[in-house]
Structures are given as C-alpha cells and as structure tokens.
Amino acid sequence: MSVERVHRMSYAVDAAAPAGALYTLVADATQWPLFVADTVHVERLDFDGAADRYARWADVDGELRRSLVRRTLDAGRRSVAFSEERPGAPVTAAGGSWSVEELAPGWSRLTLEREIVLGGRSPEAERVIASVEKGDRAALAGLRTAAERWRRLDGLLMSFEESVRIEGPAEPVYAFLYEVGSWPGQVAHVVDAEVTEDRPGVQRTRLVSLADDGSEYTTRAVRVCFPAAGRIVFKRTRPHPLLAAHAGEWSVEPDASGVTVVCRHEALLDEPAVERILGPDADLARARRYVREVLGRESRATLAPATRDAGDPVRTLRSV
Template sequence: MAPQHAHFAQHTTPVAAPAHVVYGLLADAPNWPLLLPGYLHVERMDLAAAPGEATEEHLRTWHLHTGHVRSTRTRRLLRPADRAIDFEQSDTLLPGAPLRGTWTVRPQGPARCLLGLTHDPPAGTPAPDTRAEADQVAAAAERWESLDELLLSFEDSTRIHGPAEAVYDFLHRIQDWPELLPHVEHADVREDQPGIQFATLDTCATRTGTTLTTGLVRLCFPHAARIVYRHTTVPALIAAHSGEWYLEPEADGVRAVSAHRVMLRAEAAAALGPHAQLTDARRHVRAWLGRTGTETLNLARWHAENAVRRLR
C-alpha cells in the first residue's frame, strides 16, 4: 500500500524484544485492550487465506478517542514471512475513503528489532499520531519476558432457570447495582450513545474493608446477550482489566458467564506485603474478581428465577 498523499506519515522505533514477539503482538488484535491504551474491544469478524503466504482478516474495533467511543472496521493482510501487516481502516459512522497503512518488523539481533508504522490517510485528512501508536506497541512488547506471569484469564458461570431477557436486564442496569449488589456502594453512569455506558463504581474491597473507585466503559449488545467492558481506572494491583458478561441458551434457561482478562502490575506482589510473590497476587486477583462476578451472577439468577415465579 504505497503512499499517495501529502499527509503520508511514517515512524520507526527500536524495540528491546525479538521480532517474532513484536509481530505476534501486532497480529493478535483481540488482545490489544489489555496491552495498548485506548482500545476497549476488538473482535475478529473473519479470517481467510490470501494469495501466497498471507492471511486476510476483518476486525471491528472500539476505542476511546477524545473521551468518546469510536468504532472502526479494518481489513488486514498479515504477511508473517515478511513480518508485515497491511491495513485499511474505515470509521463505521463516517463514509469515505479508508485510512491505509503498514506495520513492519525488522530483526536487529536475537532480542531486538525495528518497528515501523506508515499511515496513508485520504486526501485532506491528517494522519494519526504515528509515533505514539508505534511507541505504545514498543512499550507493550518490551515486557515480553514477564507477560506470561502478568497475564491471566478466567471465567465463572452459573445456570439460570429463567429468561435470558431478565438476566441481561439485571446485568445491563448497572446504575441500580448499589441497591442490588452488596459489594457495590455507589454508581455514576451515563449513556450518551445507545449501548455505550460510561460508569464509575465505588466497591468494597473485602480484604481491607476499604472502598475502591474504578471507571469503566461498557459496550452492550442486547441481541447477542453480551456486555463487554474495559476498565479505564483500575486498582493498584492491576495494570489493565477487560471482561465480558455473556449468556448461552440452554434447554431450560441460560448459562450466564462472567469472563475476565487481567494484566497485573509488575509490582503487584509488593502491595500484598513484604513476603508476597507474584503467584500470591495472581491468586488474590483471581479470588477477588471471581467472588464479585459470582455474587453478581447469583443475584441475577435470583432476579430472573423470581420473575418466572411471579408470572406463574
């Protein structure tokens, strides 16, 4: 995808990580909300073989831009043999020519590489901040040696003998959670666009009894019975946290799931005490988030199953 316009921009930055690690981070777009600031959610719509050794994929991406949620559709051509990814990105709400660009990764030894990004925007449109995007990827990749220890994902579920609509309604009404959930003390919620909730929650930390204030953005998909979220402010132990509530139909009701994906801070263990290890921090976060998620699912079950009883 060659440059065509005067606003063409490019940036190259050295990265203290192997080339295959950096390319893998770029290729694994659904994982970006944990690793790159501003990304809320990325969904891979489809993936297909392309001519040669390339793979073509289509993504739907939600991200924060000047305090608002933007959604884009992206077509990418992944060329692993060249360690390059070409892309065309279009705003889902604004018609017009797509933003084109290319990521490249060039090895500079066993544990170093050069990361390049070019942007070729439509005529009359300024290029995004090419340097900032490349530097964010470089910063994430340079944690490669500790990522396996810092990343964790898990889910909890419960079976509910009630209608999916009632369960989803409970999970969607986050503004009512202070009256419904014991661990939620206060909630400020605004929904400027249908299905996009900005929330600030005060919750009780069971271990210390203190109040934690966190911010999050929630993307609500009622027809798919899903609510995807990413925290914008997080507790001291956590560097990034994204999650999802989703419902799976069953013969006599639904299976309701609370899923979490977390990246711990490198210094997370120190927050638990002088003798704590990172494994202790992992266990603590797993138990804490699992407990609050399960409590929410259990109360959603009570709400839905009692709604059924009232109708009988």
C-alpha cells in the same frame, strides 16, 4: 468542489525485545485492549490464516468509535498490511502497514506507515489527523512496553471466567447486568455507582467497591452493550489497583430451559504494584491467586441478584 487530500504518516520505535515477540503482539489484535490504551474491544470476524477482518472499538478523545479493518498478515516478513472499511467523514480512505525489523539479537524496530485520504481541508480534517497521530503513537508505545516484558508476559497475563446456570428467562438477567446504576445495595461489594451513556448501549461507569480489608477502591470502565446477542463487553479504564489493564465480557447464553451467564476476564498484572499492595514477600504467583479470587468473587456477587430476579417480567432493552 471539495478536493481530496492524501496525508501520509510514518512512525517507528525500537524495543528491547526479539522481533518475533513484537510481531506476535501486532498480529494478535484481540489482545490490544490490554496493551493499547485507547482500545476498548477487538472482535475478529474472519480469519483464514493469512488474512483477517475485525471490528475495533476505540475511545478516541472521549468518543467511542467503531472501525472495521481488513488485514493481510505475513509472518515470514513480519509485516501486516491493513485497510479500513467505510471510514467516517471527512476520511474517505485509510490504510497502511505495520512491520517489524530485527536490529540485533534481542532488539527490534516497529514501524507504522499510514495513509489517510481526506475530503478536503477543514478544521474537522485537521482534528482527525491530530487524533490519529496521537492514537498511533500511543499504540506504538503500548506494544513496545508489552514486548519488552516478553520474558515475563505469560506470568503477567491472566484469562479466566466465572459462570452460573439460571433456570429462568434471559431478559431480566441481561437487564440487571445492563443497569449498573442499580447495583449498590444489591451487589455485595458495590457501594456506589455512576453511569452515563454516550449513546444507547455505550456506557461509562464509575464503581466504588469494598476491598477485603474494608477499604474502598474505585474503578472506571467503558461498556459496549449488544442486547440482541445478550453480550456486554467492557474495558476498565481504571482497573483494580493490582492490574495494569482489565477487559472482558458478560454473556447471557439461553437454551431450552434457562440461561448460562458467563463473565470472562482478560487481565494484565501491574508488576510494580504487587509488592506495594501485597507485601515485600509477594510474588507473581501470589498476585495471580489474589486477582483470580477477587475478580471471581466479585463476578459471582454480581450474578447473585441476577439469579434471584430471573423471574421478573421481560423488559425491552435498547440496541447499540
């Protein structure tokens, strides 16, 4: 008979940031793809102001894992209690809390307490513990780094979208967006593409693109595809050289006479790269304009072949 074992972990980091700024980053998990290295996508499923429930996709040791998490948020105490629904074996239960303490004006401490119940002792259980500890420490470091830029963070964050209206069926449009390997030769800026699938609908991509000056740059991404919903969410694990992080979503939204295709972008500028790439006189405003122009142009170029092929026969796609 297997005996359950409880493993408790506690970590803390101090940040040169106000407690309120640090708590805001912890509470808004939807932005974690920009701040937490292993987080690919977070989708809030329910929220009533004091409690929420979300799905999180994380790239853990080369494997994309999905978890469902319930949280209770207490802004007054700057604490967030969480529990994971139906964790995967050998974990039988998982939960804990985040808390933010003000140490002094402009200084705060972020503490993460976690408890994992494991179904006995095994090599797999030990790997799970090591993986969780690695992810937790990376999350603390990422949130601290973001919080310490709190004065400039609004200028570093970008959120925008490109859309196009297509008079045609949704299926071939979605199929083109799904089949990244076919983009070279069809999408103007893409000169090479490699795609692997961890499992149906979970893709890892490597794209080589042309910059404005004709040079090439490489991006890598993890994509999670939802054919039934007409959605593909992505995080570039190696983003454009001017960005520290980049995530987003393609969505194909049908109506009675056609579809609207939207590409949404969430990005975090890499501040040290601005002067190096754009020149000594460049500032954040110029970098924002540049990134907006480049990503917008690339999105429109990607949609051009999809628009052209909208009349192709319907193809069946695999579901995640």
